[in-house]
Amino acid sequence: MDLTAFFKLNYGLYVIPAMDGGRASGCVVNTLVQVTAEPARVTVAVNKENATAQAIQNTGFFAASVLTEDVPMDVISLFGFRTSREVDKFSEVPYQIDDHGVPYLCEGTNARFACKVLECWDVGTHLLFLAEVTDCEVLGTGHSMSYAYYHTVKKGLTPPKASSYQKSTPKTTGWRCTICGYIYEGEELPPDFVCPVCKQPASVFEKI
Ligand code: FE
Numbered sequence: 001m002d003l004t005a006f007f008k009l010n011y012g013l014y015v016i017p018a019m020d021g022g023r024a025s026g027c028v029v030n031t032l033v034q035v036t037a038e039p040a041r042v043t044v045a046v047n048k049e050n051a052t053a054q055a056i057q058n059t060g061f062f063a064a065s066v067l068t069e070d071v072p073m074d075v076i077s078l079f080g081f082r083t084s085r086e087v088d089k090f091s092e093v094p095y096q097i098d099d100h101g102v103p104y105l106c107e108g109t110n111a112r113f114a115c116k117v118l119e120c121w122d123v124g125t126h127l128l129f130l131a132e133v134t135d136c137e138v139l140g141t142g143h144s145m146s147y148a149y150y151h152t153v154k155k156g157l158t159p160p161k162a163s164s165y166q167k168s169t170p171k172t173t174g175w176r177c178t179i180c181g182y183i184y185e186g187e188e189l190p191p192d193f194v195c196p197v198c199k200q201p202a203s204v205f206e207k208i
Contacts, residue, residue: 003166004166006164006166009164010146010147010148011030011031011146011147011164012030012032012066012067012144012145012146012147013028013029013030013067013076013145013146013147013150014028014029014030014032014044014064014065014066014067015027015028015064015065015067015075015079015104015105015109016028016029016032016044016046016052016056016062016063016064016065017052017062017063017065017090017095017102017103017104017105018052018055018056018059018061018062018063018102019055019059019061019100019101019102019103020054020055020058020059021058023055023084024084024088024089024090024102024103025050025051025052025055025084025089026052026079026084026089026090026103027046027047027050027051027052027053027079027080027084028067028076028079028080029044029045029046029162029163030147030162030163030164031043031044031045031046031126031163032044032064035130039132040132040133040136041118041130041131041132041133042064042113042115042130042131042133043128043129043130043131044062044064044115044128044129044131045123045126045127045128045129045163046126046127046129047125047126047161047162047163048122048125048126048127049161050083050084050161051083051084051085052084053126053127055084056117056120056127056129057120057127060116060117061100061101061102061114061115061116061117062102062115062117062129062131063098063100063102063103063104063112063113063114063115064104064112064113064115065104065105065109065111065112066109066110066111066112066144067108067109067144067145068108068109068110068140068142068143068144068145069142069143069144069145069149069153069154070108070142071107071108071109071145072108073154073156075093075105075107075108076150076154076156077180077197077198078092078093080159080180081157081159081179081180081197081198081199082198082199090103093105093106093107094106094107098112098114098135099114099134099135100114100116100134102114106139108142109139109140109142110138110139110140110141110142110143110144111136111137111138111139111140111144112136112137112139113133113135113136114133114134114135114136115129115131115132115133115134116131116132116134117129117130117131118130118131118132125161125163126163147164157180157181157182157197158181159179159180159181159198160178160179160181165181172185173185173186173187173208174186174187174189174208175189175205175206175207175208176205176206176208177195177197177198177200177204177205178204178205178206179195179198179200179204180195180197180198180200182195182196182197182198183208184205189202189205190202193205
């Protein structure tokens, strides 16, 4: 089986926020898909280990922000590679609150959706949510970011927890961050090293 066939699939990039017990969380996914128009429904797959997946399961609500090509990489690093259990992600970005009490981004985005969960399936590493869109709005004119643009132009990484992650065999020797996929080139990883992308310590790196 040639797994690089999966690289031929096109995706967008989205921030999926949720709010559970007064605590906001949010993560980056490429798995938001409109499945029907009437009624307006979407599916999204979120890694079970993400605080956001738990928050959606607990509350039955999430939002979706469509990221644009001009979104700062800091925003993607924040939502994609850090955990909402340690960082209050929405304290670092401008946001507004939807009718379900869920925050959504106001910058680096061109549209947002307010979603109410109808069904949830355990699909292994991820939870797959089917949701009704109860509200949506265009927020800007920027181009939606494609996953290909994120990789080729923004030089973005795919974290191991992503639906589309594939373990590559790097050409260099070094250390790989198990959280975000960042590669440190060099034989020895300094013990006080901090990942420049996800801010995690040397202990989360594995030898490659
Ligand atoms: Fe990292």
